Amino acid sequence: MEDKIAVQIDDLTVAYNYKPVLWDIDLSIPEGVLMAIVGPNGAGKSTLIKSILDIINPIAGSVKIYGKPYKKQRSLVAYVPQKGSVDWDFPTTSLDVVMMGTYGSLGWIKRPGQKEKKASLEALEKVGMLAFKNRQISQLSGGQQQRIFLARALVQNAAIYFMDEPFQGVDATTEKAIINILKELRKAGKTVIVVHHDLQTVPEYFDWVTFLNVKKIATGPVKDIFNDDNLTKTYGINYKVSVQQ
Amino acid sequence: MSNAQIEIQLIASLVAIACAIPGTFLVLRKMALITDAISHSILPGIVIGFFITHDLSSPLLIILAAASGVITVVLVEFIQKTGLVKEDTAIGLVFPALFSIGIILISQNANDVHLDIDAVLLGELAFAPFDRLIFNELDLGPKSLWIIGTILLITVGLLFAFFKELKVSTFDAGLASALGLSPVVMHYGLMTVSSITTVGAFDAVGAILVIALMIAPAATAYLLTNDLKKMLVLAVLFGVGSAITGYWVAHGLDSSISGSMTTVLGLLFLTVYLFAPSKGLFSVLYRQKQQRIEVSLLTFLLHLGNHEEDETERHVKHLNEHINWQKVKSKSVLDLALKNNMILIDNDIVSLTEKGQHFTTEAIDYIVTNKNSEIENMKDRFFLFRG
Numbered sequence: 001m002e003d004k005i006a007v008q009i010d011d012l013t014v015a016y017n018y019k020p021v022l023w024d025i026d027l028s029i030p031e032g033v034l035m036a037i038v039g040p041n042g043a044g045k046s047t048l049i050k051s052i053l054d055i056i057n058p059i060a061g062s063v064k065i066y067g068k069p070y071k072k073q074r075s076l077v078a079y080v081p082q083k084g085s086v087d088w089d090f091p092t093t094s095l096d097v098v099m100m101g102t103y104g105s106l107g108w109i110k111r112p113g114q115k116e117k118k119a120s121l122e123a124l125e126k127v128g129m130l131a132f133k134n135r136q137i138s139q140l141s142g143g144q145q146q147r148i149f150l151a152r153a154l155v156q157n158a159a160i161y162f163m164d165e166p167f168q169g170v171d172a173t174t175e176k177a178i179i180n181i182l183k184e185l186r187k188a189g190k191t192v193i194v195v196h197h198d199l200q201t202v203p204e205y206f207d208w209v210t211f212l213n214v215k216k217i218a219t220g221p222v223k224d225i226f227n228d229d230n231l232t233k234t235y236g237i238n239y240k241v242s243v244q245q
Numbered sequence: 246m247s248n249a250q251i252e253i254q255l256i257a258s259l260v261a262i263a264c265a266i267p268g269t270f271l272v273l274r275k276m277a278l279i280t281d282a283i284s285h286s287i288l289p290g291i292v293i294g295f296f297i298t299h300d301l302s303s304p305l306l307i308i309l310a311a312a313s314g315v316i317t318v319v320l321v322e323f324i325q326k327t328g329l330v331k332e333d334t335a336i337g338l339v340f341p342a343l344f345s346i347g348i349i350l351i352s353q354n355a356n357d358v359h360l361d362i363d364a365v366l367l368g369e370l371a372f373a374p375f376d377r378l379i380f381n382e383l384d385l386g387p388k389s390l391w392i393i394g395t396i397l398l399i400t401v402g403l404l405f406a407f408f409k410e411l412k413v414s415t416f417d418a419g420l421a422s423a424l425g426l427s428p429v430v431m432h433y434g435l436m437t438v439s440s441i442t443t444v445g446a447f448d449a450v451g452a453i454l455v456i457a458l459m460i461a462p463a464a465t466a467y468l469l470t471n472d473l474k475k476m477l478v479l480a481v482l483f484g485v486g487s488a489i490t491g492y493w494v495a496h497g498l499d500s501s502i503s504g505s506m507t508t509v510l511g512l513l514f515l516t517v518y519l520f521a522p523s524k525g526l527f528s529v530l531y532r533q534k535q536q537r538i539e540v541s542l543l544t545f546l547l548h549l550g551n552h553e554e555d556e557t558e559r560h561v562k563h564l565n566e567h568i569n570w571q572k573v574k575s576k577s578v579l580d581l582a583l584k585n586n587m588i589l590i591d592n593d594i595v596s597l598t599e600k601g602q603h604f605t606t607e608a609i610d611y612i613v614t615n616k617n618s619e620i621e622n623m624k625d626r627f628f629l630f631r632g
Contacts, residue, residue: 017328050419053422053423054422054423055419055422055423071425074423074424074425077423079419079420079423081417081419081420085417085419086416086417087273087275087416090273090415090416090473091273091467091470091471091472091473091475091476092412092416092471092472092473093471093472097416100412100413100416100417100420103409103410103413103421103424103426104423104424104425104426106409107425108407108410108426109406109407109409109410111408111409112409136471138471152420
């Protein structure tokens with residue numbers, strides 16, 4: 001593993017109505033890891049991603065993507081929001097949603113053309129959804145919708161991928177398909193950061209983990225820090241997960 | 246048709262187009278109620294502008310009114326952000342307050358101001374041709390035609406320039422923000438355009454009916470298409486169609502033009518709501534009925550499959566009693582199975598064909614594993630397997 005830092009967070013504090021949801025987070029995410037962010041409900045996992053991506057303004061602290069503020073590094077970052085955060089009855093097709101991933105590199109006013117369309121079709125193929133390119137998005141199953149979101153991130157061709165609960169409400173096949181793509185991304189040297197709920201699969205899927213509960217509990221390689229001690233510290237109760245190593 | 250009639254229809258059509266465009270995005274953003282608020286709370290802006298300029302079609306008046314529209318949105322969001330009340334309550338608090346300021350201003354100065362509340366609420370399209378733009382003694386047509394024409398040009402220009410930004414910020418504001426396509430700018434841009442359009446349409450249709458022109462065409466189009474561009478085009482067509490039809494209805498009934506336009510819009514929505522091909526009420530009811538029959542078909546086929554050896558279980562009469570269905574239902578299920586070559590009836594004994602067996606296995610497989618690939622080819626024929 002190289003020592004290059006993909007994401008550097010210092011003293012990050014985020015509050016909603018003056019109630020802190022993230023408190024004084026220091027976090028270095030090395031390049032090329034496939035990292036899970038775990039923690040109980042309300043731990044601030046989504047908030048952490050959103051404040052890295054400048055969707056939420058923190059009240060203190062700084063976030064650097066490869067040493068520079070996010071605003072200057074947008075093109076290096078792709079984001080997969082929670083599936084439930086959008087209205088799937090929106091009148092559009094799978095292909096069109098994937099094309100939205102290209103809007104960032106296009107910038108204001110310019111329209112997507114053949115090049116963007118081709119890249120989007122390739123991304124759809126990668127997630128196994130090419131056959132559904134003209135399907136209206138409300139006609140897709142939960143797993144298919146998640147794949148579309150993943151394709152939209154792939155088309156951004158970023159260096160760092162942030163995903164907010166990509167496995168929520170998807171069937172086992174889709175989960176496997178998604179994790180395989182994430183592992184491929186890591187192999188290609190990308191950094192992948194995933195808000196994750198299923199503690200059982202952490203050792204199988206990820207090589208890096210961050211425990212979060214308003215404050216950062218621990219961060220590091222799964223094999224070193226994914227243990228009952230950190231789980232208990234994060235979830236408060238005596239957590240027992242048999243971790244096979 | 247007289248010149249004035251053509252002018253009125255032209256103005257009404259332009260108003261309808263100018264309303265349908267922002268209306269489409271407002272409907273998709275679930276912000277229909279905010280147009281209601283804007284259309285009322287621009288009143289103080291209009292009144293103050295009128296006091297200053299004494300001209301209902303002055304640009305200053307439009308700017309002031311648009312500003313009070315945007316102030317409404319800001320106030321609503323501010324109250325909502327306190328977390329003490331929900332959005333609908335915040336809207337309900339803000340716009341009556343602003344509207345009543347406008348009413349008080351009008352009534353206090355009613356003597357020297359030619360601006361009455363009826364006209365503000367309902368508009369009067371019939372008078373539009375009388376207020377003309379004269380330049381160097383040259384008659385350039387009704388003022389409101391120029392106003393709404395200009396607003397429409399700006400709206401269409403912005404729509405073409407920022408279509409992609411509007412789309413992504415409406416569908417997924419988080420992504421738009423992460424991509425650097427500020428959804429906040431889009432939000433306030435849309436609010437400003439909506440406010441300006443409302444002012445422009447105000448003259449023609451008044452504060453209350455402008456809401457109908459914004460929301461009804463978009464809501465109707467939404468039921469008919471799954472494509473944003475088509476939705477925009479349909480909304481525009483519905484708006485214009487209703488505007489012109491409404492004018493002639495009013496002409497025939499010798500009644501209010503704006504009232505007739507809105508009524509036509511309402512009837513149009515009702516018709517589409519009932520008869521739209523896939524989202525319409527009748528189509529949904531039909532689909533539900535088909536789904537019920539298809540579930541029964543599956544149950545029936547499964548029963549046949551489970552009793553391959555036992556002929557008494559597969560007797561037509563026995564099925565009636567055994568599966569506990571009424572005659573009508575049994576018949577429609579049998580018919581559906583026969584029509585699709587899934588069963589054979591020989592001497593009143595029903596048996597599965599190969600196709601029927603295949604169908605049953607596939608369907609059960611799908612229900613158990615939830616794998617969509619299993620049923621892709623069945624979707625076209627059976628409602629049961631469509632979302």
